Amino acid sequence: MIYNRKLGRLEQAMEILNSRAKTWNIVTISRIKGYICEETLTQALDVIQCRHPRLSSQIVRSQNSLSFQSQGTANIALRVVRQLNNEQWQEVVYEEINKGIDSSKGLLRVVLVHLLGEEHITYLITTIHHAIADGLSSIQLHSEILTCCHKIVSGEPINLATSLTPLPPIEELMPEWTRGFRGRINSIIFLLQVALQHIWNRPQTLGFEKYVSIAKRRCNIIQRQLDQDLTQKLVNHCRQENTTVHSALCAVLMFTIGRKIIKDHRKNVRVNCLSYFDLRRHLEPEISDDHMAVLASSIMGFHTIKRNTSLWELAREVKQKLEVGKKSGQLFKMILIAKHLIDFCFIYPKQVAATVSVSNVGKVNIPKHYGEFELEEISFAGSHALYAGVFVIHASTFEGKMLLNFVFSQPSISQDTMENLVNNVMSYICDICNLNLNSSLICN
Missing domain, CATH: 3.30.559.10 (Chloramphenicol acetyltransferase-like domain)
Structure with a gap:
């Protein structure tokens, strides 16, 4: 057919x-x-x-x-x-x-x-x-x-x-209010809201260590993992602190960047985080995991890290803002304006899309054993050469072990800088799991 x-x-x-x-x-x-x-x-x-x-x-x-x-x-x-x-x-x-x-x-x-x-x-x-x-x-x-x-x-x-029948475009699966004239009005309003938020908050980013045109950018990846014991400790502590693993990862990445860019005379750091989520459970009817399609969207959150802000406080704030964003339909609105945001990146290649970006699929619910074949590890990463200056992580948890793929665009972020940032992230996660975390990560 x-x-x-x-x-x-x-x-x-x-x-x-x-x-x-x-x-x-x-x-x-x-x-x-x-x-x-x-x-x-x-x-x-x-x-x-x-x-x-x-x-x-x-x-x-x-x-x-x-x-x-x-x-x-x-x-x-x-x-x-x-x-x-x-x-x-x-x-x-x-x-x-x-x-x-x-x-x-x-x-x-x-x-x-x-x-x-x-x-x-x-x-x-x-x-x-x-x-x-x-x-x-x-x-x-x-x-x-x-x-x-x-x-x-x-x-x-x-x-x-x-054999599965391919799905129609995601736009045809979304709620009625995202379509037609009403959908166009909603997309224009939301695009203006996102632009105003950027102008008002002016989030700080890693920026460019070296600028090159889009055609000359390369993507690189650094992989780390948490063993089963450390992964379970992270999950348990997130529950105790009334937050999620995803929100904790967002907070750790933002604190890591905040620690790097803060100056002594500044009282706080403004950052933003792009969080990616699966849309399957947000559609009616729900879409089965068997279907292959692009069924993911994102929410942009803006945050201010003060010198006395704790990581758990920030993680709970991330969680709360994400919940509000989901309830207000931001996952669908981001689909409506996605092409405009991407066009903006090409028109203004010196702009940095976000401070950090987090994509966490959570627990991977697929078998480990396939007869004589045993799946030991599985992880994923998006190629992000375009998105210079963004600290990107892709996370997945399989058989109780979390794999973290840190992706970055070179030469805007050098290998040495990225390795230092990744080491700091892993150190912070270990501190979280072992309860050795100070009240503030960006305060010396």
Whole structure:
């Protein structure tokens, strides 16, 4: 069946980011115990391509419009890499996160990394276009691939009748008040509100250590993790302090930047945080996790960190503002203005989009065991070369262990600066978990 259609506004924005800045494609990394051969993975990808017809689509430009078309799309691109040690998979991630997707040919590519001398360890790395997937669905995709691999090697039948119908554009799934003339008025009002908030608050950011044009920017990633004990301590302390892990991560990142940029003569630091959330549970009817689509949105929060502000106080403030934002429909309003905000980034490339950005999918609810294959770790990251000067984190928790991917645009933030910031974040998290936190993180 053919599922050709024009891209929605958010999908168009994702293609603009991919084609002009190699930005916002989603790279997902799995560490797997068990040897997956190329032939097995190729068969599994064929099954996945049938299950998700959008993986058989390409994006075609005609008469100033962008459309999904599925005629003549090639099989999913697969590359096999053999590395000498356990660290070199990161080189593949760096390569993938800086390589745009040729959307005229396909919307997903896959890399299989075999570690020489460790044949029982495999890395599965996928890069998918953000117009057809978000962090949650990219993680779900890995689970489906591993399920297919298990069935193939064990000789079990695979039911191809479970192919899913692609969803319409997210704009058609949102509430009625976001559509038509009323939706246009709401988007204009909200865009003005966001602009006024920026002008009024003037949030401070890392800025540019070195400025280069968008075309010359590169994305890099630093990965850290919390073991099961530390992760559980963080969860427990967040509950005790009447906040969430997401809000605590936002607070830690903002305090980290605040500590770096505060001057002795300043009494406070103004910052802002861009928080990303899954939209599936906010739609009526709810959308199943099985569906692959871009079903995520964001809320921008503005905060002032005073010298006596505690981290938990800030975390509770973040939580409260996010709850208010959700109730007021900001998740939907941000979808309405997303393309305008992205256009602004291209028109004014020296502007910094936010102080920090946090995307936390929380507990990953996929199996650990797939027959002879065992999923040891899984995490994701967006390619954010465009967003210079923003301190970005992507978090996921699997089997009780939290993985943190810190993504940054170079050379606006140098490797040394980022490593220092990441080390400070990890130190603050350890302080939270071990109750060694002072009342203020930015006060010397």
